[in-house]
Amino acid sequence: MPQTANAPITISAFSWAPEFARGNVRDLPVRWMLEEIGRDYEVELLDAKTPRGPEYVGWHPFDQVPAYRDDEVEIFEAAAILLHLAEKSGQFLPVDAAGRAKAISWLFAAVNAVEPPLRNVTTFPLFYSDSDWAAPASEALAPFAEKRLTRVADALGANQWIAEEFSIADIMLTFILRTIGGKLIEAFPALVAYVERGKARPAYQRALAGQLADFADENAPA
Amino acid sequence: MPQTANAPITISAFSWAPEFARGNVRDLPVRWMLEEIGRDYEVELLDAKTPRGPEYVGWHPFDQVPAYRDDEVEIFEAAAILLHLAEKSGQFLPVDAAGRAKAISWLFAAVNAVEPPLRNVTTFPLFYSDSDWAAPASEALAPFAEKRLTRVADALGANQWIAEEFSIADIMLTFILRTIGGKLIEAFPALVAYVERGKARPAYQRALAGQLADFADENAPA
Structure with a gap:
């Protein structure tokens, strides 16, 4: 990472995650953006063995990652951090008003219109595998998620990125499609190619390596 | 609404909605903000009888409401419109960097951390009432939604608003708690009082009246 003279940036991340979550934790899009803009950052690793106290909850009210801090602000929610960094x-983030508005619309859409329907379909069977309801719920909710993905694919069309040039909307949307989309996105070749374009960026690869390097098995909870 | 010399603002809304949805459609937070800032706006009412064509999907890629247009930009996603208007x-939106960051964190949290878990619990039994899975899914997912509400209540503490002064984060969060929270929020007196504070604002009441006035039974689909 290039050195800069700017004030330090700190983000929070986990010191351990189960295998299926590695590379998928939500500090990834923030690391990705920091790598894109070439900013050094420090990672405050959370101990998976010890419940976090009020100090961390004061930084991240939902006791999740990532939280972000620089010399001026504290932020939680990955998409909010991306917007701040942009x-x-x-x-x-496009400088013209229309392009900026489009990118910010898609930044919100990624986390509100796209993510929740995908998450239900792909995570219910994973997190509630011993239930009777997870499989039928996932199956019943899949058409709605697919409809949303159809809309994203239609909006992308033949473009490389969702809002003209590469932006924070692409970082968030790529992360969600790749991490939460699961097998759902395989039916959409344009979205598969879109995700691959994002993953091909060197900054993404540095971010992924950074997240993975911070996990250590000796930090696993008992 | 006070008259202004500024360029026209147009938002989209439905010309009809079923009874349970009236007052709960997502143009409400945008109308609320427009009333708070005293901006005139025009409403482009969508015909519930006719499928919307590519022109509307070009404005709102997910074919929902609200979409927003002024002399410079087109935006979809209610929270993105609130940010633009602020x-x-x-x-x-606080002018100091720290307060602004906190409000924007909560704006994203409202639609990503709070809304989806509440939505699952409260809407599965409503929209999938003829299924075997909706009731047990809602019951199994309720503790997670309640945990999120506990976090919101803890973060609010004894404050009137979620990020120091009244902001767009409160507009979005109040709308979500009130509209999607259902009976879940009744266990949190601080959140009930928070929602009541929002609803007591004259701008909220004008916004609600505006949405309700735009529904007409003769516009119902066949």
Whole structure:
């Protein structure tokens, strides 16, 4: 990572995650953006063995990752951090009002219109595998998720990125499609190619390596 | 609404909705913000009888409401519209960097951390009432939604609003708690009082009246 003279940035991340979650934790899009803009950052690793106390909850009210801190602000929610970094750096958010509005619309859409329906379909069978309801719920909710993916694919069309040039909307949307989309996105070749374009960026690969490097088996909870 | 010399603002809304949805459609938070800042706006009413064509999908890729247009930008996603209106008006978003970051964190949290878990619990039994899975899914997912509400209540503490002064984060969060929280929020007196504070604002009441006035039974689909 290039050195900068700017004030330090700290994000929170986990020191351990189960195998299926590695590479999929939500500090990834923030690391990705930090790598895109070439900013050094420190990672405050959370101990999976010890419940976090009020100090961390004061930083991240939902006791999750990532939380973000620089010399001016504290932020939680990955998408909010991306927006701050784009504004702070002047990068990866179109400067014209119309393009900026489109990118911010898609940043919100990624986490509100796209993510929740995908999450239900792909995570219910994973997290509630011993229930009677998870499989039929996932099956019943799949058409709605697929409809949303059809809309995303239609909006992308033949474009490389969702809002003209590569932006924070692509970082968030790529992360969600790749991490939460599961097998659902396989029916959408344009979205598979879109995700691959994002993953091919060197900054993404550095971010992924960074997250994986911070996990250590000796930090696993008992 | 006060008259202004500014360029026209148009939002989309439905010309009809079923009884249970009236007052709960997502143009409400946008109308609320427009009333708070005293901006005139026009409503482009969508015909519930006719499928919307590519022109509307070009404005709102998920074919929902609200979409927003002014002389410079087109936006979809209610929270993205709130952010734009706050930036455009210089109102209802703290001006100091730390306060602004906190409000924007909560704006994203409202639609990503709070809304989806509540939505599953409260809407599965409503929209999938003829299924075997909706009731047990709702019951199994309720503790997670309640945990999220506990976090919101803890973060609110004894404060009036979620990020110091009244902001767009409160508009979005109040709308979600009130509309999607259902009976879940009744266990949290601080959140009930928070929602009541929002609903007591004259701008909220004008927004609600505006949405309700735009529904007409003769516009019902066959």
